[in-house]
Amino acid sequence: MTDTPSHPDAGGAQPAGIAQPAAIALATAVARLARAERLLLALDFDGTLAPFVDIPKAARMLPAIKAALDRLEALPDTWVAYVSGRPLASLEIVTEADEDALLIGSHGVEIRFGRDGVSVDLSDEERATLDKLGETLGALVDSVPGTRLEVKPVGFGVHYRLLEGDEGAAVVARAYEAAASVSDQLTIRDGKDIIEFSVRGADKGDGIERLREYTHATAVLFAGDDVTDEDGFGVLRPEQGDLGIKVGQGETAAQFRVADERAVATLLTLLADAREAARGESAPTSSPA
Numbered sequence: 599m600t601d602t603p604s605h606p607d608a609g610g611a612q613p614a615g616i617a618q619p620a621a622i623a624l625a626t627a628v629a630r631l632a633r634a635e636r637l638l639l640a641l642d643f644d645g646t647l648a649p650f651v652d653i654p655k656a657a658r659m660l661p662a663i664k665a666a667l668d669r670l671e672a673l674p675d676t677w678v679a680y681v682s683g684r685p686l687a688s689l690e691i692v693t694e695a696d697e698d699a700l701l702i703g704s705h706g707v708e709i710r711f712g713r714d715g716v717s718v719d720l721s722d723e724e725r726a727t728l729d730k731l732g733e734t735l736g737a738l739v740d741s742v743p744g745t746r747l748e749v750k751p752v753g754f755g756v757h758y759r760l761l762e763g764d765e766g767a768a769v770v771a772r773a774y775e776a777a778a779s780v781s782d783q784l785t786i787r788d789g790k791d792i793i794e795f796s797v798r799g800a801d802k803g804d805g806i807e808r809l810r811e812y813t814h815a816t817a818v819l820f821a822g823d824d825v826t827d828e829d830g831f832g833v834l835r836p837e838q839g840d841l842g843i844k845v846g847q848g849e850t851a852a853q854f855r856v857a858d859e860r861a862v863a864t865l866l867t868l869l870a871d872a873r874e875a876a877r878g879e880s881a882p883t884s885s886p887a
């Protein structure tokens with residue numbers, strides 16, 4: 599946390615990891631968001647809540663983030679949802695989802711709202727393309743030590759986090775070529791040390807709109823770190839009180855930017871404090887990681 603004075607509307611605290619006066623403006627926006635009638639927190643997972651690790655299934659959100667989200671989820675008219683590129687099954691594990699969890703997986707293709715869900719029924723043509731894609735990309739990763747194929751319900755991710763320097767770019771080029779030999783209709787997503795090819799083209803913006811509809815939220819907070827999260831920022835309605843937060847570097851349509859997951863922890867803790875106060879709950883003194 600910074601020790602500089604805060605804006606009168608900001609509830610007396612500022613998010614760490616960003617410079618003034620942006621920190622003051624963000625703290626003010628968070629204080630306003632805390633007073634929303636029905637609040638939806640739609641959150642990207644990897645690189646936003648959880649630091650990157652070499653083994654995807656080992657990723658977990660920072661403890662301070664988990665604590666803040668648990669507090670927020672316990673409040674009335676407040677929903678926490680995860681909107682990720684991960685397959686739903688993987689997202690359930692890393693978020694330690696309970697039976698009420700709101701999850702959007704596979705970049706908007708897979709949906710689980712509590713016990714309700716949308717199953718992904720592939721057409722014969724999509725299934726055939728997917729099978730061929732798996733064989734082709736499988737052969738590629740088998741030929742490049744350090745790469746790994748992530749199997750998803752509607753596509754595949756080629757992971758190359760363990761490669762050095764230009765080796766990653768070379769694998770991406772070969773993956774493009776391999777995928778193009780299968781189909782020119784694929785949705786391609788260039789993520790952080792992963793290149794993904796899918797036979798379905800939904801995006802995180804679609805997922806957020808489904809969540810907005812389901813929760814009847816009057817305000818939405820979406821935070822994300824990657825290029826694929828720009829689809830999410832694109833459907834926000836700042837004029838209605840929505841808030842978009844970009845985590846880390848890179849061009850963005852989000853209104854605000856914070857440095858990293860620790861700054862997200864600070865922000866969510868401030869939001870939990872402010873919303874508990876707004877909803878008349880006790881606001882325990884809490885310190886982020």
Ligand SMILES: O=P(O)(O)OC[C@H]1O[C@H](O[C@H]2O[C@H](CO)[C@@H](O)[C@H](O)[C@H]2O)[C@H](O)[C@@H](O)[C@@H]1O
Nearest residue numbers: 643644650651652654682683684759790791792
């Ligand atoms: O939309 P997100 O929740 O940010 O998911 C994006 C991808 O996240 C996972 O891969 C990334 O995180 C891994 C664990 O830290 C890391 O090893 C990998 O290099 C990153 O690309 C996940 O495995 C993918 O399926 C998601 O698309």
